Amino acid sequence: MTAAVEAGETTHLWSHPQLGLHAVVDTTGSVRLGAPGQDWAALVPLVEVTATGHGRLWSGERFIETAIGDRLTYRDHDTVWDASGERTTIRLADPETALMAEVTLETASGAGFLRSRVRLVNEGDTPLRLESVSSLTLGGITDERGGLDALMLHWADNDWLAECRWRQAPFRRQVVPLSRFAHGHEGRGCFERSSQGSWSTGRHLPVGALTDRRGRTWLWQIESSAGWRFETGEREGAAYVALFGPDDAHHQWRHSLAPGEDFHTVPAVLVRAGTGGLDAAFGELTDYRRLIRRDHPDHRTLPVIYNDYMNTLMGDPTTDKLLPLIAAAGRAGAEVFVIDAGWYDDDAQGWWDAVGAWEPAQGRFPGGIQEVLDAIRAHGMVPGLWLEPEVVGVRSPLAHTLPPEAFFRRGGLRVTEHGRHHLDLRHPAARAHLDAVVDRLVGEWGVGYLKLDYNINIGPGTENGPESPGAGLLGHHRAHLDWMSAVLDRHPGLVLENCGSGGLRMDYAQLAVTQLQSTSDQQDPLRYPPIAAAAATAATPEQAAVWAYPQPDDSADRIGFTLTGALLGRIHLSGFLDRMNDEQFDLVRSAIRVYKDIRPEIADAHPLWPLGLPDWEDAWIAHGLRAADSMLLTVWRRGTESADHRGLNLPDLRGRRLRPVVLHPGTADAGAEWNAAAGELTVRLPRPDTAVLLRLVPYS
DSSP states (O other): OEEEEEETTEEEEEEETTTTEEEEEETTOOEEEEOTTSOGGGSEESOOEEETTBOBSSOSSOSOSBHHHHHOEEEEEEEEEETTEEEEEEEEEETTTTEEEEEEEEEOTTOOEEEEEEEEEEOSSSOEEEEEEEEEEEEEEOBTTTBGGGOEEEEEEOOTTOOOEEEEEEHHHHSOOOOGGGTSOOOSOOEEEEOBTTBTTSSEEEEEEEEOTTSOEEEEEEOOSSOOEEEEEEETTEEEEEEESOOHHHHOOOEEEOTTOEEEOOOEEEEEESSSHHHHHHHHHHHHHHHHSOOOTHHHHOOOEEESIIIIITTOOOHHHHHHHHHHHHHHTOSEEEEOTTTTOOOTTOSTTTOSSOOOOTTTOTTOHHHHHHHHHHTTOEEEEEEOTTEEETTSTHHHHSOGGGBOEETTEEOOBTTEEEBOTTSHHHHHHHHHHHIIIIIITOOOEEEEOOOOOOOSOOOOTTOOHHHHHHHHHHHHHHHHHHHHHHSTTOEEEEOBTTBTTOOTTTTTTSSEEEOOOOOOTTTSHHHHHHGGGTSOGGGEEEEEOOOTTSOHHHHHHHHHTTTTSEEEEOSOGGGOOHHHHHHHHHHHHHHHHHHHHHTTOEEEOTTOSOOTTOSEEEEEEEOSSOEEEEEEEOSSSSOSEEEEEOGGGTTOOEEEEEEEOSSSOOEEEEETTTTEEEEEOOSSSEEEEEEEEEOO
């Protein structure tokens, strides 16, 4: 993929034919990344940097066209091949500031992704105050026939209880034509999305895409828990994309780079599908996510998890309440039982602002918490506990015994948010405290699963001495990732679930380390389908945990609806199973049996959306997994206004003789017919608020 041959006024340094990208250096030494065939001027400098005293050449909202980026010139490059793939490093230098930029481009053999990181080194003799640094930039994106008018822009809004809400709009609706011929300049604006504070996905997912009319897709992801931003706009008649970690304008991030010091950006990745649209691109991104994450048996075994919280105990566990739930969960087929929030609550004023010590509440467990943990094991399940490690309640003794430097501070004052302080895991006392907690819960108590929650947005970060808040937040989160990795090194069988009030910290900095991701705190089963269906855009299917909380006062249809929506991800079972009648309980056991039958396929499957990514109010929603020999499809029908059937277009399967088989539930009177000539599956759900899981299998 690498070459160094003369091509007119530019030299090709690197190329990736599958992505349709190349890096070129012009006669001035400027290196740019983009699509072959585009004018050099349409491409974007390989690295864009702003620093105090070194801003942009054209002022506006864009973070491209920077003075330093324009001055950075080619020094050298090299490529290394190993078992994991290809890694090319391109080095650039700025003669004015003596800043060296080292860009590492990684890919794998036959893969359709490019991962990029930038390392900056101050080779001068004066400090440089960084304000923004790109992780990946590229230009020259356009439709060969329709130009920018043919591009569609895709992004995802995210919120508590309303995660993964994908939006789309014509590129030209967001980046309008400005008649550049009349004034000779590019625009000052762009389309941008960014995070705010310490919930990395509290506003949007760090994922976006551009598609054209022929199904070609450019899909990107930024891997940061501590601030990120992407922008896209027009440059010389083509679209560009620029991906960033935290910056000064959006995240109060500034980094003083002293002589001899270096700084590493957060990683960013681009995937490209030549055909197949978003489905094909998310398939590539799913493979990439599987490649970069920490290996763990949980990704292959996919055990069924029961959690006592959602619509059930809701943070009020006791021995008397838990024991019947444990017995029922074991009979239903659960393999992990998680005691969620409240197990440490022995305070008359409530636990929210008193957490931090993580000791069991004697009043809740008169016989000791080990009695409950032993009961979980006796019913054949692994015990799990809820933990919110990064916070300490204002009324916790630890708020006074840990040193002030172990907490987030701004302006010399300890930060308080919703009754909590925030630990800074760069401080040895904070880390030692959490290590002792985890080693007690896992090493001494035998807990095999920890749900790590995060329920406050602490704002821009912490100031440790002269550092900026955003730099403090990035430093903490890198220490947090290192802490979790060290926990798994000491306890390799432990499973870590990433939760941030549901899906408010759903990024692949976290998910490259943790095994599961909570997708939502949504308690209304009729509101969960668009979240469950789109969850595979944010996490691999085998990491995307979806609640299934059937209740004894639910109808058979409602129980089936609630359970079916979780079967193509990681099922998080809840509900008062112990109070169900035999018929209701059999519906639960049936769903768990189906899940155990199909879960070996989930870990390698690719997601697809035959009706497109869902809208929040859609009456019909469809999400599928393309497995090795068949296709699994979940279809939901919500509301009374919709028809009782819906056609799903599956053009890749046109002409194949297939048979649709209903896997779950048997109560919805669901049916499906396959039209091979049209490549269309017609699904019938005669009653509203029902769902069905289907398998399409070839006729033998």
